Amino acid sequence: MSIPAPMQAPQSAKKPQNVQKDDAMNLQKEMIAKNYHELAAAHTEGKKISATFVPGNLNELLMCFDFVRRLPETDALQNGMRKKSGKMIMDAERDGHSEDVCTYVKSDLGMMLQGETGPTGEAMPHPDVLLLSYTGCFTFMKWFELVRQKYDCETLMLHVPYQGDGRINPNMRDYVVKQIKDKIIPALERISGVKFDIDRLRQYMRESQKAEEDLVRVLQSAKHRPSPIDGYFGGVYYIGPIFTAFRGTPEATRFYQMLNAEVQERVRLGKGPMTPEGEMAEEKYRLVVEGPPNWTSFRDFWKMFYDEGAVVVASTYAKVGGVYDFGFRHDAERPLESMAEYCLGCYTNLNFPQRIDMICKYIEEYQADGLLINSIKSCNSFSAGQLLILREVEKRTGKPAAFIESDLVDPRYFSAANIKNRLESYFQMIKQKRTAAQSAVLGSAVH
Amino acid sequence: MNAKEIVARCEHLFEDLDFGAVKAWKAAAPGRKAIGYMPIYVPREIVHAAGMLPVGIFGGGDQMEVIQGDAYYQSYICRIPRSTLELGLTGRLNVLDGMLFPSTCDVIRNLSGMWQILFKDKYVKYFDVPQNYDDAIGGNFYVHEMQTVREDLAKLAGKPITDDALRASIAVYNDNREAVRELYAYRAQKPWQAPTSEVYLVLRAGCVLPPEEHTALIRQYLVATDQEKRARRDNARVVLTGAFCEQPPLTLIKSIEMAGCYVVDDDLQLIQSWLLEEVPVTGDPLQELSKAFLHHSAQTSSKYDEHKADKGKYLLHQVKTRGAEGVVFAAPSFCDPALLERPMLQEVLAKHKIPYTAFKYAENTGQMAPIREQAGTFADSIKLWSAA
Numbered sequence: 001m002s003i004p005a006p007m008q009a010p011q012s013a014k015k016p017q018n019v020q021k022d023d024a025m026n027l028q029k030e031m032i033a034k035n036y037h038e039l040a041a042a043h044t045e046g047k048k049i050s051a052t053f054v055p056g057n058l059n060e061l062l063m064c065f066d067f068v069r070r071l072p073e074t075d076a077l078q079n080g081m082r083k084k085s086g087k088m089i090m091d092a093e094r095d096g097h098s099e100d101v102c103t104y105v106k107s108d109l110g111m112m113l114q115g116e117t118g119p120t121g122e123a124m125p126h127p128d129v130l131l132l133s134y135t136g137c138f139t140f141m142k143w144f145e146l147v148r149q150k151y152d153c154e155t156l157m158l159h160v161p162y163q164g165d166g167r168i169n170p171n172m173r174d175y176v177v178k179q180i181k182d183k184i185i186p187a188l189e190r191i192s193g194v195k196f197d198i199d200r201l202r203q204y205m206r207e208s209q210k211a212e213e214d215l216v217r218v219l220q221s222a223k224h225r226p227s228p229i230d231g232y233f234g235g236v237y238y239i240g241p242i243f244t245a246f247r248g249t250p251e252a253t254r255f256y257q258m259l260n261a262e263v264q265e266r267v268r269l270g271k272g273p274m275t276p277e278g279e280m281a282e283e284k285y286r287l288v289v290e291g292p293p294n295w296t297s298f299r300d301f302w303k304m305f306y307d308e309g310a311v312v313v314a315s316t317y318a319k320v321g322g323v324y325d326f327g328f329r330h331d332a333e334r335p336l337e338s339m340a341e342y343c344l345g346c347y348t349n350l351n352f353p354q355r356i357d358m359i360c361k362y363i364e365e366y367q368a369d370g371l372l373i374n375s376i377k378s379c380n381s382f383s384a385g386q387l388l389i390l391r392e393v394e395k396r397t398g399k400p401a402a403f404i405e406s407d408l409v410d411p412r413y414f415s416a417a418n419i420k421n422r423l424e425s426y427f428q429m430i431k432q433k434r435t436a437a438q439s440a441v442l443g444s445a446v447h
Numbered sequence: 448m449n450a451k452e453i454v455a456r457c458e459h460l461f462e463d464l465d466f467g468a469v470k471a472w473k474a475a476a477p478g479r480k481a482i483g484y485m486p487i488y489v490p491r492e493i494v495h496a497a498g499m500l501p502v503g504i505f506g507g508g509d510q511m512e513v514i515q516g517d518a519y520y521q522s523y524i525c526r527i528p529r530s531t532l533e534l535g536l537t538g539r540l541n542v543l544d545g546m547l548f549p550s551t552c553d554v555i556r557n558l559s560g561m562w563q564i565l566f567k568d569k570y571v572k573y574f575d576v577p578q579n580y581d582d583a584i585g586g587n588f589y590v591h592e593m594q595t596v597r598e599d600l601a602k603l604a605g606k607p608i609t610d611d612a613l614r615a616s617i618a619v620y621n622d623n624r625e626a627v628r629e630l631y632a633y634r635a636q637k638p639w640q641a642p643t644s645e646v647y648l649v650l651r652a653g654c655v656l657p658p659e660e661h662t663a664l665i666r667q668y669l670v671a672t673d674q675e676k677r678a679r680r681d682n683a684r685v686v687l688t689g690a691f692c693e694q695p696p697l698t699l700i701k702s703i704e705m706a707g708c709y710v711v712d713d714d715l716q717l718i719q720s721w722l723l724e725e726v727p728v729t730g731d732p733l734q735e736l737s738k739a740f741l742h743h744s745a746q747t748s749s750k751y752d753e754h755k756a757d758k759g760k761y762l763l764h765q766v767k768t769r770g771a772e773g774v775v776f777a778a779p780s781f782c783d784p785a786l787l788e789r790p791m792l793q794e795v796l797a798k799h800k801i802p803y804t805a806f807k808y809a810e811n812t813g814q815m816a817p818i819r820e821q822a823g824t825f826a827d828s829i830k831l832w833s834a835a
Contacts, residue, residue, distance in 0.1 A: 352560025
């Protein structure tokens with residue numbers, strides 16, 4: 001399973017000079033760095049650390065118990081962007097882990113094998129509690145069982161049922177609520193020594209809602225032409241705070257206000273998205289992307305798009321930690337039910353027909369030229385069956401779709417030449433289809 | 448029938464990818480329906496109580512060429528979903544009126560949605576099982592899940608599924624599980640009399656036969672094989688684990704045995720021994736099935752272990768009670784649950800000084816020489832250690 005973004009400047013072999021970022025991106029970088037710093041100092045300051053997964057994370061609840069929050073997928077992707085994950089994965093494989101399994105897990109285990117140092121080089125103390133928010137990914141369960149095996153820390157299971165029938169039924173919601181109420185909250189009280197205060201939770205949720213509103217405005221700004229944002233490569237920066245340790249904080253609210261103001265200004269000025277090499281000059285292709293990005297060659301991967309004038313107007317990955325653009329908001333009036341619905345509604349917890357509907361809707365609403373699937377070897381939750389998604393979306397929208405393969409944090413599975421070739425062919429195909437469509441329109445006008 | 452004839456019949460059922468036995472069962476009375484299920488576990492009692500035949504779908508094995516199924520999956524996905532799709536897309540599963548996809552892993556989970564899209568006229572259900580084991584929490588959820596299946600199947604059958612029908616089906620499966628336990632106990636006691644290549648086929652017959660007939664078949668085999676005179680070898684006694692979903696080819700099981708291992712326990716057809724104790728036939732039937740699942744079911748990698756100390760308990764129990772000398776980890780390639788679980792189980796075994804070996808397979812693995820060599824070396828090393 002995967003996660004959101006880092007604001008860390010990746011180290012590329014062909015690192016461009018003077019990487020361009022907007023103010024919100026810089027602020028996000030500071031926030032992520034600050035969280036790592038807090039994690040490093042937590043135990044010496046007498047604070048407890050929680051670890052939990054991004055999709056369906058209960059950040060607001062964890063804050064009620066003063067935990068400093070660690071998200072292992074973020075650690076893995078940060079290590080990936082810093083080119084550290086390759087060795088970690090190989091160390092884990094040498095330690096007995098199969099080459100077939102998720103590289104986020106192996107990167108995390110490899111990091112532990114190297115000692116308790118986090119991606120930023122600061123100390124990464126072991127967690128005091130593993131909150132196993134088991135949403136949309138079976139691997140999560142094994143991941144925390146493996147971490148528990150190593151650290152022997154208490155693990156709390158929050159089982160979130162899958163939307164197999166394409167909806168959340170009351171039984172599913174009640175099950176999650178009961179677990180939160182009867183198992184998770186009492187255990188967090190015991191581990192943290194902090195008494196649960198529902199009004200504190202409500203307050204965090206009010207903050208969450210504000211940030212969620214602004215995030216949706218940002219993501220939906222891509223409906224404009226030209227799109228002022230890239231909803232995938234840029235999108236991973238935008239979702240960083242809200243999908244991780246910051247949702248519910250005033251900091252996150254401020255971040256999203258600032259981000260939205262920046263983006264709306266870009267809309268007003270008719271500007272395209274910011275890329276690491278400055279503003280994208282001309283928008284030639286508008287794409288919807290399904291699947292997480294590759295982190296080890298993130299910058300090179302992005303460049304393959306913006307060099308060709310391709311902008312991603314919507315991505316499913318930007319919904320991995322919560323699908324907000326179809327109306328969900330954290331609701332302080334019904335906090336536990338709302339948390340349950342949040343967990344149940346994450347993208348990878350949706351069934352296949354729901355995922356296909358969502359992609360088709362994006363293609364239509366964002367006036368996209370087609371769908372690109374970046375299929376990730378590590379992530380069966382996303383990847384198993386994506387070729388059917390491709391066929392169905394092509395069938396329903398009549399728009400061309402393309403398929404590339406890479407991995408999250410295993411540099412051995414990123415073949416730049418292959419991916420570039422495929423992308424170039426895909427852009428060519430879109431161009432041809434467009435020309436053919438224009439000729440048909442002209443032809444019918446003449447006759 | 449003698450043992451050879453029973454095994455030959457089971458092998459025929461195993462190889463028949465057109466599901467002739469299911470077709471015959473349906474044809475025997477008008478209106479009969481069959482519901483497929485994938486590994487690891489679904490409560491077959493509900494299907495049976497609806498008057499339907501539960502049919503285990505464990506992929507296409509090594510006899511089927513997968514063409515269409517491959518078009519839906521990347522190279523890094525295991526083989527069972529592609530061969531199962533092949534079975535569906537080539538019409539071999541037309542005999543089924545529905546499919547249950549249990550919560551085994553992300554691949555099987557996603558296959559449930561693919562099935563909804565590709566086979567729109569069939570009943571398709573993703574069947575979630577709880578990872579919380581409190582009766583009032585996970586139990587409640589699970590009872591509701593079962594109740595949904597009960598209502599869905601009742602609609603399909605055109606008549607309600609009564610509590611009495613459920614209790615009767617629980618009794619039928621209690622008997623079937625008892626027969627499976629007898630078979631496993633017999634094999635552990637006399638593995639030379641009941642080789643796993645035969646035991647496996649006898650169990651696989653349970654995927655397509657009605658449970659009553661399957662129970663009788665197991666007992667028939669036990670009597671018949673006990674009358675055979677077979678040579679006892681100085682083989683190493685091993686537990687085979689990790690093969691609960693995609694099944695190894697039969698030749699792989701034979702290769703392990705030929706290499707000098709007696710498989711005295713395994714998880715190949717885990718559904719048939721999943722519930723470890725008799726389910727009470729009094730009281731609320733769904734509640735009883737729930738309690739059996741929550742408190743008396745097998746441990747496997749798709750199921751959460753609440754406490755660190757629980758990890759490997761079931762495997763250690765298998766080793767101890769079956770008198771095994773080692774463990775063979777046999778997992779399908781790209782099987783996340785089995786392969787992620789493996790290092791944890793290996794750590795537990797190492798602590799208990801139980802030797803193990805590990806390899807991967809696919810259901811169509813053809814090259815047995817490396818596996819034979821590895822299993823042979825493992826068996827030899829066990830014999831050397833035990834002699835020392």
